[in-house]
Amino acid sequence: xxxxxxxxxxxxxxxxxxxxxxxxxxxxxxxxxxxxxxxxxxxxxxxxxxxxxxxxxxxxxxxxxxxxxxxxxxxxxxxxxxxxxxxxxxxxxxxxxxxxxxxxxxxxxxxxxxxxxxxxxxxxxxxxxxxxxxxxxxxxxxxxxxxxxxxxxxxxxxxxxxxxxxxxxxxxxxxxxxxxxxxxxxxxxxxxxxxxxxxxxxxxxxxxxxxxxxxxxxxxxxxxxxxxxxxxxxxxxxxxxxxxxxxxxxxxxxxxxxxxxxxxxxxxxxxxxxxxxxxxxxxxxxxxxxxxxxxxxxxxxxxxxxxxxxxxxxxxxxxxxxxxxxxxxxxxxxxxxxxxxxxxxxxxx
Numbered sequence: 001x002x003x004x005x006x007x008x009x010x011x012x013x014x015x016x017x018x019x020x021x022x023x024x025x026x027x028x029x030x031x032x033x034x035x036x037x038x039x040x041x042x043x044x045x046x047x048x049x050x051x052x053x054x055x056x057x058x059x060x061x062x063x064x065x066x067x068x069x070x071x072x073x074x075x076x077x078x079x080x081x082x083x084x085x086x087x088x089x090x091x092x093x094x095x096x097x098x099x100x101x102x103x104x105x106x107x108x109x110x111x112x113x114x115x116x117x118x119x120x121x122x123x124x125x126x127x128x129x130x131x132x133x134x135x136x137x138x139x140x141x142x143x144x145x146x147x148x149x150x151x152x153x154x155x156x157x158x159x160x161x162x163x164x165x166x167x168x169x170x171x172x173x174x175x176x177x178x179x180x181x182x183x184x185x186x187x188x189x190x191x192x193x194x195x196x197x198x199x200x201x202x203x204x205x206x207x208x209x210x211x212x213x214x215x216x217x218x219x220x221x222x223x224x225x226x227x228x229x230x231x232x233x234x235x236x237x238x239x240x241x242x243x244x245x246x247x248x249x250x251x252x253x254x255x256x257x258x259x260x261x262x263x264x265x266x267x268x269x270x271x272x273x274x275x276x277x278x279x280x281x282x283x284x285x286x287x288x289x290x291x292x293x294x295x296x297x298x299x300x301x302x303x304x305x306x307x308x309x310x311x312x313x314x315x316x317x318x319x320x321x322x323x324x325x326x327x328x329x330x331x332x333x334x335x336x337x338x339x340x341x342x343x344x345x346x347x348x349x
Contacts, residue, residue: 023218025075040091040128048090049081076216084115084210093204100200102222105172110165111212119213124201138165228349229261245314249276279310296330303342
């Protein structure tokens with residue numbers, strides 16, 4: 001299955017981590033707005049300029065014959081602004097997914113820079129003031145890892161490397177739990193690191209000051225993060241597989257409800273009805289019948305008894321079943337769910 005993201009094509013595969021995104025800039029076909037990413041900036045200076053440019057890129061594969069072309073003109077992602085402000089860190093962050101256990105790899109080329117000549121990646125990104133970064137410096141001749149917490153950088157960690165500008169290299173970071181491994185040109189750049197500050201977050205590209213840098217052939221192999229509400233639904237369905245339907249609804253800032261999690265994942269995001277709204281606002285229990293089934297909508301309580309969501313259950317019915325009997329069956333499942341998830345924070349993580 002291939003999913004196209006405007007200027008990037010993202011292909012879903014099944015590597016070691018379970019899923020894969022490929023950001024193939026060569027398939028963009030030209031310039032335009034880079035949707036599904038946003039530009040971020042830590043520090044001072046002018047906003048960064050992220051765009052698609054053409055560059056000669058070596059093939060990622062060895063040529064089949066000595067006559068085969070090893071270099072071709074391709075579209076690459078580029079940060080082209082040249083503001084020499086010292087503490088200026090442009091980033092370009094992918095917005096559609098958060099990653100916990102993953103390997104993020106990209107080819108990069110440091111093109112130019114007077115104050116700095118750097119390229120890198122950010123990962124487990126929370127916002128412009130909280131993230132991890134690993135970057136390579138051609139001027140400093142080193143590779144460094146550090147974290148930014150509340151806008152403050154930690155002491156950098158990493159070895160010296162002899163890397164000249166104008167050549168393509170590969171940088172990769174792999175995270176499993178609190179273990180962080182960094183690779184440069186397919187070799188471990190430093191001993192694996194351990195840090196618990198950011199358990200998950202977004203990924204993106206990074207430069208510093210006036211460094212002009214290019215990126216190509218970026219991939220993320222990852223284990224998909226299952227939202228807590230969906231994990232709760234999955235757990236209940238494993239325990240009670242005869243449930244015909246199970247949805248969790250939440251109330252949005254616009255005053256309407258929508259499906260947060262469901263037995264049928266494609267239903268996530270669909271709007272709710274007055275029954276779910278009444279359950280969340282007033283604790284109202286609603287009941288309806290369908291041929292061979294009953295539908296019960298109930299409030300989802302937190303540990304303090306406050307309404308934080310609504311549960312909609314579809315259960316098999318039997319001949320002559322009373323409404324109270326069906327509601328009591330639904331309440332049993334409601335209590336099971338509330339014992340597993342006891343707060344709005346847990347439910348929406």
